[in-house]
Amino acid sequence: MYSDLTSAVFSGGKLSNWFKLHRGVRQGSLLSAKLYLIFINDLIDKLESCQQAAFIHDLNTSTPVQADDISIIATDRQSSQVMVKICEDNSIRWSFAFSAGKSQLLHFGKSTTGTDVLLYNEPISTVKTAKHCGIELYTCLKSMERTIDICRTLRTTVISLIRLGVHPAILNPIVCSKFVKQVCYPKALYGCELWGKLTSTEWLMLERTQHYVCKNTQGLPRRTQSDMCLPMIGWFSIESYVDEKKLLFLGRICNLPCESVSFRILIRRVNDFKYNDGSHSNLGFTVDIMNILQKYDSSTYFDDFCETGLFPSPLVWGSIVKTAVAAFEIVNWTRRINIDEDFVAFKTIKKAFAPHSAWTIALKHPNLRKQAHYLISVCCLVRDNGNGQYILCDRCGRMFLDPLVHAIASCDYLDETRDNFLCEIININPITFSIFLANMSDEELFYYLLSCNSDNFPLETDQLETFQAICVRFIYTFETLLQD
Numbered sequence: 001m002y003s004d005l006t007s008a009v010f011s012g013g014k015l016s017n018w019f020k021l022h023r024g025v026r027q028g029s030l031l032s033a034k035l036y037l038i039f040i041n042d043l044i045d046k047l048e049s050c051q052q053a054a055f056i057h058d059l060n061t062s063t064p065v066q067a068d069d070i071s072i073i074a075t076d077r078q079s080s081q082v083m084v085k086i087c088e089d090n091s092i093r094w095s096f097a098f099s100a101g102k103s104q105l106l107h108f109g110k111s112t113t114g115t116d117v118l119l120y121n122e123p124i125s126t127v128k129t130a131k132h133c134g135i136e137l138y139t140c141l142k143s144m145e146r147t148i149d150i151c152r153t154l155r156t157t158v159i160s161l162i163r164l165g166v167h168p169a170i171l172n173p174i175v176c177s178k179f180v181k182q183v184c185y186p187k188a189l190y191g192c193e194l195w196g197k198l199t200s201t202e203w204l205m206l207e208r209t210q211h212y213v214c215k216n217t218q219g220l221p222r223r224t225q226s227d228m229c230l231p232m233i234g235w236f237s238i239e240s241y242v243d244e245k246k247l248l249f250l251g252r253i254c255n256l257p258c259e260s261v262s263f264r265i266l267i268r269r270v271n272d273f274k275y276n277d278g279s280h281s282n283l284g285f286t287v288d289i290m291n292i293l294q295k296y297d298s299s300t301y302f303d304d305f306c307e308t309g310l311f312p313s314p315l316v317w318g319s320i321v322k323t324a325v326a327a328f329e330i331v332n333w334t335r336r337i338n339i340d341e342d343f344v345a346f347k348t349i350k351k352a353f354a355p356h357s358a359w360t361i362a363l364k365h366p367n368l369r370k371q372a373h374y375l376i377s378v379c380c381l382v383r384d385n386g387n388g389q390y391i392l393c394d395r396c397g398r399m400f401l402d403p404l405v406h407a408i409a410s411c412d413y414l415d416e417t418r419d420n421f422l423c424e425i426i427n428i429n430p431i432t433f434s435i436f437l438a439n440m441s442d443e444e445l446f447y448y449l450l451s452c453n454s455d456n457f458p459l460e461t462d463q464l465e466t467f468q469a470i471c472v473r474f475i476y477t478f479e480t481l482l483q484d
Helices: 030-049 077-093 144-163 173-188 200-218 226-233 238-254 261-275 284-295 299-308 314-339 357-364 366-379 403-409 412-428 431-438 442-451 461-483
Strands: 002-007 019-024 104-106 125-127 129-132 135-138
Touching: 030 077, 135 144, 144 173, 144 200, 173 200, 173 226, 173 357, 200 226, 200 238, 226 314, 226 366, 238 261, 238 284, 238 299, 238 314, 261 284, 284 299, 357 366, 357 461, 366 442, 366 461, 403 412, 403 442, 403 461, 412 431, 412 461, 442 461
Parallel strands: 104 125
Antiparallel strands: 002 019, 129 135
16 A cells, blocks of 8 residues: 555646645555455345345356456346345445446347336446457357357458568468467457357358468468368367367366355256256257267266366366367368378378478478478369379470479479489488389379478488478479479
């Protein structure tokens, strides 16, 4: 607490006269928080003891408070008026005033007519949407409007970030993706832990938005196959992102003290789900989280918690969740590309769900970023799988199916470049690696170079990095020389 200070007001470019502050508490100080708790606890006790609030079984959930934001939850307008009157009387006793203009009333469910809820004899405005603690609330109980807003927010924030310079033409896409994941996703998907069950249409809208973001982050064409562009930078589906947040939120609740309201609500809802007649089996966070646990084969942890009260620590639970989500997504992605003919060539190039080696080597060698972008674009092409027509090369007069395979393996016009490429491969050592590459067919060699990995031949770390840099540099060189 301070005393005998002086202060002034600066407004419109002018400074007022200095005046004395005899006594007060600085905002944000430890004493400020303690005094606020002393003030707010009495009000919360009065609101809970009035018996007009909303209950979940025997738990009073009437007044969730976040800092100085007070929410009142009631089942009808009459109960709301009683609770608002308690707040009004308390403010008069403490010599302060709530702002009726800033207060809002949300009526969830079907709209009904009735008397207004008054604060200081002024009606509180009824709205359809309101933001509380950063989370947008919608009275219509339908999530489509919220999903549209999320898609719009994610797109606009990513475009704004790109315009500020977080662009694949300037930065490595791995760096760009970190900016997007740490800035845009938390903004657009804030509060996704509390979402209910979304429809397939809503998930499709969210996934398409993520595909748009992923392609812009890597500078890939709009019509690039989504199952190609996502693994190139190591992104899973947006549904898995939301599921992971929900599971981590569950872990935080399960590690709360037993007397906390959130913990007690969870236990009652779980018991209601297990021992109810099933009439509410499709509603609520608890039902949703039980389905997610089954989806990722993690139900045993929660079953043990219900029986013993023991749950993994947040750090351990976070590791378990990330591993389970990644395993599920990789299995699904592998299944999809194995049944689609468009991915026959791609699955020989990209075998791991992690950022492509071309992007990682471009992090260490920024001068290769342009060449890496070209290699990634080539990887994401859909090939005819041998059903195409032969084309005559106007450089060497030979027929070919794939121009890049022809440039790397057989075009006489590029003999000198090919010799330089082979010399650099031989210099990597051991010589058996060069023999290993020489025994491949033209297409196998081409796909092996596009992968930028020595999967079937062990190389030292520095040798592998050299090989990756050679692949990125020479594939770009072959194509540019052939086009010139």
